[in-house]
Amino acid sequence: xxxxxxxxxxxxxxxxxxxxxxxxxxxxxxxxxxxxxxxxxxxxxxxxxxxxxxxxxxxxxxxxxxxxxxxxxxxxxxxxxxxxxxxxxxxxxxxxxxxxxxxxxxxxxxxxxxxxxxxxxxxxxxxxxxxxxxxxxxxxxxxxxxxxxxxxxxxxxxxxxxxxxxxxxxx
Numbered sequence: 001x002x003x004x005x006x007x008x009x010x011x012x013x014x015x016x017x018x019x020x021x022x023x024x025x026x027x028x029x030x031x032x033x034x035x036x037x038x039x040x041x042x043x044x045x046x047x048x049x050x051x052x053x054x055x056x057x058x059x060x061x062x063x064x065x066x067x068x069x070x071x072x073x074x075x076x077x078x079x080x081x082x083x084x085x086x087x088x089x090x091x092x093x094x095x096x097x098x099x100x101x102x103x104x105x106x107x108x109x110x111x112x113x114x115x116x117x118x119x120x121x122x123x124x125x126x127x128x129x130x131x132x133x134x135x136x137x138x139x140x141x142x143x144x145x146x147x148x149x150x151x152x153x154x155x156x157x158x159x160x161x162x163x164x165x166x167x168x169x170x171x
Contacts, residue, residue, distance in 0.1 A: 060166045061150070065090055068150070070168045071126070073142055080139055082129040082146060082168070088119040093155040096127045099163075103170075104144030109135070118155055142170050 026032075061068040067087040074081040088094055098115045101108040112132050119125035129148070133139045146168040153161045 058168055060084070060168055061164055065162075066094075066152070068166070073170065075139075075142065078139070079130055079132040080142055082131075084127050084129070085124060086119045086127055087124045088121060091121045093118055093120050094152050095155050097151045098129055099149045099151055101129070101131070101146070101148040103131075103140040103142060103146055106140060108140060144170060146170055 056070065056072050058070040059067065060070050066089060069085045071083045071085050074083070086096060095116060095118045098113060099110075101113055108131055112134055113129065114132070115127065115129040117125065117127035119127070131139065146166075148166050150164045150166050151161055152164070
């Protein structure tokens with residue numbers, strides 16, 4: 001019994017003195033931070049060289065019916081707003097809505113998003129996807145990719161719904 005108590009006391013004592021390694025103790029930490037800074041600089045340079053293909057003014061859909069361009073992103077108080085420009089190439093008015101939204105691979109709760117905008121025949125218009133924070137989780141970080149399914153239909157005709165997968169590079 002005494003041996004078991006002695007062994008148990010020794011284990012607790014050794015467990016209390018287990019060495020811990022933090023990021024500050026890592027001898028490579030300075031080099032890691034230097035490389036991360038270089039990566040950010042190179043990504044910024046690459047984005048500048050590519051022009052508007054990344055970020056704002058990305059054409060996300062262009063077919064015989066519509067041309068849709070991602071224009072900009074705004075962060076306001078407790079919401080994120082993604083603005084698209086739609087060129088309606090048809091002779092009918094269309095409504096645009098979203099479903100199945102993800103940001104950087106994480107799904108956005110349907111109760112936190114809103115979008116239902118119409119664009120008249122042979123006109124251009126702006127449509128807005130708004131993501132609000134109605135939970136304690138907070139807003140998603142607007143990084144990575146914004147992916148969604150765009151649902152569109154002729155105004156008043158809910159039986160002929162078209163769906164388009166849309167992807168926007170936010171970084």
